[in-house]
Amino acid sequence: MKTYTRPMAGWWRRNPYYLWYMLREASCLFVTAYALVLLAGLFRLAQGKQAYEAWLQALASPLSLAFHAVALVLVLYHAWTWFRVMPRTMPFLRIGGRRVPDGFIVASAFASSIVLSGALFIAVWQL
Amino acid sequence: MSKTIQIECLRYHPETDTEPHYQTYEVPFTDDMSVLQGLQYIKDRLDGSLTFRWSCRMAICGSCGQMVNGVPLLGCETFLRDYYPGKVRVEPLNHFPIVRDLAIDQSDFLTKLEAVKPFLISENVPEKGTFRQTPEQMEDYYQYSKCINCLLCYAACPQYGLNSSFTGPAALALLHRYNADSRDEGTSERMKLVNAEDGVWGCTLVGYCSEVCPKAVDPARAVNQNKINSAKDYFFRFFRK
Amino acid sequence: MAALKRSNKPVFWSLFGAGGMLAALIGPMLIFITGIAVPPQAMSYERVLVFARHGLGKLAILMVISLFLFHGVHRMYHCLHDFGIHVGPGLKALFHGFAVAGTLVAAYLLIGL
Numbered sequence: 001m002k003t004y005t006r007p008m009a010g011w012w013r014r015n016p017y018y019l020w021y022m023l024r025e026a027s028c029l030f031v032t033a034y035a036l037v038l039l040a041g042l043f044r045l046a047q048g049k050q051a052y053e054a055w056l057q058a059l060a061s062p063l064s065l066a067f068h069a070v071a072l073v074l075v076l077y078h079a080w081t082w083f084r085v086m087p088r089t090m091p092f093l094r095i096g097g098r099r100v101p102d103g104f105i106v107a108s109a110f111a112s113s114i115v116l117s118g119a120l121f122i123a124v125w126q127l
Numbered sequence: 128m129s130k131t132i133q134i135e136c137l138r139y140h141p142e143t144d145t146e147p148h149y150q151t152y153e154v155p156f157t158d159d160m161s162v163l164q165g166l167q168y169i170k171d172r173l174d175g176s177l178t179f180r181w182s183c184r185m186a187i188c189g190s191c192g193q194m195v196n197g198v199p200l201l202g203c204e205t206f207l208r209d210y211y212p213g214k215v216r217v218e219p220l221n222h223f224p225i226v227r228d229l230a231i232d233q234s235d236f237l238t239k240l241e242a243v244k245p246f247l248i249s250e251n252v253p254e255k256g257t258f259r260q261t262p263e264q265m266e267d268y269y270q271y272s273k274c275i276n277c278l279l280c281y282a283a284c285p286q287y288g289l290n291s292s293f294t295g296p297a298a299l300a301l302l303h304r305y306n307a308d309s310r311d312e313g314t315s316e317r318m319k320l321v322n323a324e325d326g327v328w329g330c331t332l333v334g335y336c337s338e339v340c341p342k343a344v345d346p347a348r349a350v351n352q353n354k355i356n357s358a359k360d361y362f363f364r365f366f367r368k
Numbered sequence: 369m370a371a372l373k374r375s376n377k378p379v380f381w382s383l384f385g386a387g388g389m390l391a392a393l394i395g396p397m398l399i400f401i402t403g404i405a406v407p408p409q410a411m412s413y414e415r416v417l418v419f420a421r422h423g424l425g426k427l428a429i430l431m432v433i434s435l436f437l438f439h440g441v442h443r444m445y446h447c448l449h450d451f452g453i454h455v456g457p458g459l460k461a462l463f464h465g466f467a468v469a470g471t472l473v474a475a476y477l478l479i480g481l
Contacts (some may be wrong), residue, residue, distance in 0.1 A: 002141040003224035003232050006289050009452060014197055018285065021333050025447045031391050032440030034399060035433050037476055041402075042429060045420060046477045049413045059406050072396055081391035085332060088348040089355065092267060099266065104375030109392075117397035124410045126399055285450065319372045328377040331446050358378035 027078040030071040083109040129155040132211050134165050136177060137218040148226065150174070151214070156207045162215060163191050163202035166229070168317030178228035186341055189200050189277030193229055194218040199282035199339045220278055222288035236278060239294050243302035243320060264309040271304035271349055273342040280336035282347050286329050293329035294320065296336035297348035303349035318360055327353045380442050380464060387439025390432065398432065417481065428480045433474045437467040 044055035051095055058064055087102035094100065115124040131300060139147040152169045160168075163181055172178045182188040184203045186216045189204035198218050212339050223231035252258075260358035287295045294302075302321065306314045320326050330350045337347040402411065407413065419425040441463040449455045 001232065004139055004141070004144075004147060004224055005224045006221070009221075011285055011288060013448065018333070018340065019425045021335075022447075022450070023442055025178050025331075025450065026148075028440045028443030028447065031387070031395065031436050032444065034395075034403070035436035035440065035470065038402070038429070038436075039433050039470055040476060042420070042433070042477050045413070045416060046480060052413045052416070056411065058405065059403060065404065066400055069135075072404065074250065075391060075395040075399055078388070079396060082388055082392040085334065085351075087336070087344070088332070088337075089351045091352050091355075094263065097263065097335075113393045116393050120397050120401070122392055124407060289449065289452065319374075322374045323372045323375070324375040326375070328375045328381070331450070354378075354381060357375075358382055361374070361376075361378035 023074075024078060024081045027074040030067075030074045030076070033067070034071050034075075080112060083113070128246055129157070130211065131155045131254060132207050133214040134169065134207075134212055135216045136163075136166070136169070136229065137225075138228055140176070140227060145171050149216075154207075155343070156211075158206075158208045160206075160207050160310070161203050162193065162195055162200070162205045162217065165207050165215070166202060166217065178230050180230055189275035192277045192279050192282065192283065196313075199279040201277060203340050204341065212253075216275050216329075218342060220282035222282055222284065222291070231309075232280075233278060235291060236276070236281060236295065236298065240276070240300040240301065243294070243298050243305075244313060245301045245305060246316055246358070247305065247308065247311050248316060249310055250312060256264060258310045260309055261301055266307070268304045268307035269347075271307065274300055274304070274344045274346075275342055277341060279339045279341065282335075283335040283339045285333055285335075286331060290325070290329065292325045294323075294325055294327075296330075296350060297344075299353065300344050300346035300349035303353060318357075321353050322357050322360060327351070329359055330354075382437070383435065383438035383467075384442035385439075386438070387435035387442075390435050391439055395436075408469050420478065426481075430471070430474050430478055434467070434471040437470045438464075441467045 012022050041052070041055050042053040059068075083106055087105045090105070092099055093105070132181050133151050134154050135151040138144070138150045152173050154168050154173075155304050156163050156165060156168075157203075163184065166177065166179050167181075170179075179193070179202075180189070181191040181202065183190070186201050186204045189201075192199060194200075195202070196210065196218070197218075199220060202217075204257050219229045219231045221231065223235070226232050260283050260347075274297055276297060278297065280300075284296055286292075287293045302317050305311045306317060322328075327350050330347075331349060331353055334347045337345045340346060340367060345355050394420060401407070445460060445463045446449060448459065
């Protein structure tokens with residue numbers, strides 16, 4: 001049977017749903033880059049006070065601030081999509097025979113994030 | 128004076144064409160007409176050579192799946208009034224080879240459907256009477272049993288489009304439907320397929336499959352739930368007898 | 369259908385998942401703290417050194433760096449595939465090897481503090 005197969009090139013540009021998916025995927029670049037920034041900081045820390053303070057200085061540069069601002073937005077988007085997809089990665093949860101609604105799972109995940117982030121914030125500024 | 132809408136259809140006749148082209152038809156319509164009815168008007172009154180699949184007209188047979196303005200939909204439950212006065216572009220479901228006009232070659236899916244063993248496997252069929260299930264046991268698999276094999280999810284899935292060896296949403300959802308059924312004992316037989324690279328691991332949770340499913344099967348859930356099962360199977364296999 | 373060989377994805381996927389969960393839970397706040405706010409007291413050399421010398425501090429730093437890397441490389445690898453670039457075992461080894469390397473460097477540095 002003679003059939004025609006359409007090319008896949010540019011598939012992700014043909015539907016807004018796919019564009020948002022690609023944005024979610026792109027967040028990984030910033031997660032990786034941020035880990036490398038931390039690794040660099042660790043390296044500088046190991047080298048001594050002067051080296052570490054040079055790293056802190058670099059963090060204050062406009063390039064670094066711009067990078068972290070974009071990273072913040074994209075990692076927030078990652079978190080948003082990650083939590084919203086969580087119910088789909090788990091089997092049905094039941095408590096007392098009744099199903100735990102997906103919305104509850106998502107809300108709990110967001111709540112956990114807020115609590116943990118808040119604890120981190122307090123730890124850094126209060127301690 | 129009745130309203131008319133422009134329906135642009137992909138045309139491809141393998142005996143004469145090397146590649147598809149588009150043809151636009153001016154179709155008079157009323158607000159209750161579906162895209163399918165628009166296609167039927169074209170075939171009945173304007174161009175008898177237009178080829179497309181359809182059957183029940185009520186979203187249960189799964190035959191009339193099409194790309195309508197780039198979105199996989201069932202023609203019978205998509206309405207022309209929602210596109211008017213714009214043009215309606217109808218193309219065959221993405222990611223499948225085109226056989227003729229709006230009809231695609233589904234044989235790849237049918238092979239995969241067979242491979243997942245979509246039937247109850249049980250040594251313990253009751254001699255008298257029927258199996259019994261609690262409402263919770265039925266809830267565990269019920270939504271996955273509503274699949275009408277319409278293939279909208281395959282048209283939605285870019286991973287299937289990029290790699291047609293991927294088992295795909297509907298086949299994996301049906302696999303899960305049987306694994307999750309308390310009457311079934313065939314999970315271990317199906318695990319080989321689940322654990323394969325083209326099993327659940329071909330999925331990157333784009334999630335569009337579940338968005339387009341007309342029956343709320345939520346194939347994304349079926350596939351991704353089984354990533355945990357597959358991982359458990361992977362890590363704990365040495366602790367089993 | 370393709371060969372039904374058992375995939376090794378679960379290993380990488382589990383690391384990806386752990387990293388993704390960590391990044392989702394505290395990633396934004398971490399980025400805000402270390403990259404935007406940069407509190408001079410909390411992030412001073414002396415304070416950070418104390419933290420990094422503590423057993424739990426070491427673990428925390430290692431987990432963040434390592435899991436973020438494993439999450440990132442797994443997704444990057446799949447992104448290439450999504451763009452239609454042919455990805456084989458070579459690229460897979462490169463990406464995950466990079467995450468392993470990062471983990472080992474971090475561990476080495478932390479142990480030495």
